[in-house]
Amino acid sequence: MANMTLASNSEFKSRVSQLKKDIRSAQIKAAIKVNTELLRLYWRMGADICEKQKSASWGDGWLKELSREL
Template sequence: MTDNLPNGSWGEDYKRWLAELKQRVERARLRAATSVNRELVTLYWQIGREILDRQRRQGWGAGVIDQLATDLKAAFPDMRGFSPRNLKYMRALAQAWPDVEFVQQPAAQLPWFHLCTLLDKVKDQEQRSWYADKTLEHGWSRQVLTMQIETAANREPAAP
């Protein structure tokens, strides 16, 4: 009876099964994290869009961001991400990608701080989109993305 074998002595079949289960757990964790990130980025984009809209329609100044940060932190004390600085990034995100199609674009799949890096370091929208595409394609970390941007910015133009 194999149930009485000491731990770790169940054979190769068990080892293969365990390896497969570990891979499935990792894939599920990655899918869950990706899904959470996409929802969070979409929420941030929507908040940014609404801030822009309300500032335009109702003439609200930048002070509304500080008040909104205070109120959101009070309503969700266990959540991070509602600082005035982050709310300004949300507004900048909505300015950079104003169309509702944003949620279908590669940029919406990037982690939040990758998007903040793009907003800080790349002013041209076409270039931002290019970097977003390449980041997804190659799985660049934020450090690699920053290096790619800075390296490209420091390149000398080719001689004619």
């Protein structure tokens, strides 16, 4: 019987609703942080690869080996 009264209590519903919004907001913020860090990593990797290409010899296979290792 206590569950029914809680489920119909508007203050309880409001708190649950706010908690759900807070959880969703935190999930979105976490996803944004992860994506930002991954983009930074990929940008650095791309810059490193471009820099290495400047000093690499044609056909030395370093890029193929790098892709195999990663």
